[in-house]
Amino acid sequence: MSTVTIGSKNPVTIKKTAALAPMASVADSAYRTLCRSFGASYVVSEMVSSKGLFYSDRKTAELCTVTDAERPMGIQLFGEDPEFMKNAVTLIERFEADIIDINMGCPVPKVAGNGAGSALMKDPQKAEKIVRAVKSVSPCPVTVKIRSGWDNDCINAVEFSKRMEAAGADAIAVHPRTRNQMYSGHSDWDIIRQIKQAVSVPVIGNGDVKSALDCKKMYDETGCDLVMIGRASYGNPWIFKSIDKYFETGEILPPPALKERIEVMLTHVRMIVKNLGEGQGMREARKNVAWYLKGLPNAAKYRNECGSLVAFSQLEDMSRRILQSQAQCEE
Numbered sequence: 001m002s003t004v005t006i007g008s009k010n011p012v013t014i015k016k017t018a019a020l021a022p023m024a025s026v027a028d029s030a031y032r033t034l035c036r037s038f039g040a041s042y043v044v045s046e047m048v049s050s051k052g053l054f055y056s057d058r059k060t061a062e063l064c065t066v067t068d069a070e071r072p073m074g075i076q077l078f079g080e081d082p083e084f085m086k087n088a089v090t091l092i093e094r095f096e097a098d099i100i101d102i103n104m105g106c107p108v109p110k111v112a113g114n115g116a117g118s119a120l121m122k123d124p125q126k127a128e129k130i131v132r133a134v135k136s137v138s139p140c141p142v143t144v145k146i147r148s149g150w151d152n153d154c155i156n157a158v159e160f161s162k163r164m165e166a167a168g169a170d171a172i173a174v175h176p177r178t179r180n181q182m183y184s185g186h187s188d189w190d191i192i193r194q195i196k197q198a199v200s201v202p203v204i205g206n207g208d209v210k211s212a213l214d215c216k217k218m219y220d221e222t223g224c225d226l227v228m229i230g231r232a233s234y235g236n237p238w239i240f241k242s243i244d245k246y247f248e249t250g251e252i253l254p255p256p257a258l259k260e261r262i263e264v265m266l267t268h269v270r271m272i273v274k275n276l277g278e279g280q281g282m283r284e285a286r287k288n289v290a291w292y293l294k295g296l297p298n299a300a301k302y303r304n305e306c307g308s309l310v311a312f313s314q315l316e317d318m319s320r321r322i323l324q325s326q327a328q329c330e331e
């Protein structure tokens with residue numbers, strides 16, 4: 001299996017299969033650890049506020065913890081002020097991230113409305129200053145994650161990537177939708193191809209990869225150096241295993257049997273509960289449980305039940321009932 005190396009100062013070598021995309025409120029430590037164990041070749045933290053770090057928000061610092069099981073792992077920072085961003089790198093140094101990723105793609109008003117995230121694509125000069133500032137203190141490679149542009153009238157990802165490379169970015173990750181598109185329509189993979197042709201640093205392609213075949217297609221059509229997957233991993237860490245297998249042998253793995261799905265779901269939720277405690281952990285786990293159960297017979301009934309899960313034992317009980325009812329169907 002081939003690899004891609006990012007950066008020259010403490011470079012990071014990553015298997016060219018598929019990485020897990022940063023996803024706030026979804027790809028937490030348990031999620032990342034599980035996806036790594038299923039073959040995700042690289043993971044990134046949820047976005048972390050540079051200002052939150054400065055004002056010593058405890059929760060913000062928690063988001064930066066990197067465990068050995070998650071490496072190679074990037075910590076993603078967001079902010080619109082080069083000095084705060086620089087300071088943030090120093091504040092998170094103790095977590096020893098393998099990569100610092102700068103968020104220049106977040107579309108939500110809370111972030112973009114303050115000039116950070118995707119709003120930086122409208123202000124390339126400020127974005128360059130941020131890359132230079134972060135790079136000047138970062139002990140590890142620095143990457144940027146962008147969109148295709150702000151809106152249909154301003155699709156500037158190719159030019160923007162060249163500027164970020166010149167400012168020192170060690171790789172460009174791109175989700176080629178505009179900010180205004182949010183998550184609607186399709187991502188335009190041709191933009192990934194154009195960026196790859198325009199820069200010499202590695203390009204990480206992202207957007208709408210839902211299977212091993214999609215992953216291969218993105219590599220082939222865009223020439224990107226690494227594929228990154230977000231939503232298709234919901235309740236589906238197997239996607240990474242399936243990509244590994246397909247790239248090794250050309251074989252498409254069948255979907256996991258129900259028993260395996262339930263077992264992995266329980267393992268995942270156990271990890272969440274271990275990290276967050278049972279109360280908060282079960283609340284956070286509900287969406288994951290609903291994703292694992294998607295497509296099952298009577299899924300709607302069980303998904304309804306998810307909304308009131310407060311104890312891990314309730315989930316174990318629900319799991320037993322699901323498996324029993326399947327066994328009865330098969331008799």
Ligand SMILES: Cc1cc2nc3c(=O)[nH]c(=O)nc-3n(C[C@H](O)[C@H](O)[C@H](O)COP(=O)(O)O)c2cc1C
Nearest residue numbers: 021022023024046047145175207208209229230231
């Ligand atoms: C719930 C959710 C949270 C996200 N949070 C982040 C984030 O914190 N930082 C970031 O750069 N992108 C974030 N994204 C965007 C994803 O990293 C990715 O670019 C996008 O989902 C497209 O990839 P996909 O089609 O494989 O899901 C988020 C996406 C979702 C759905």
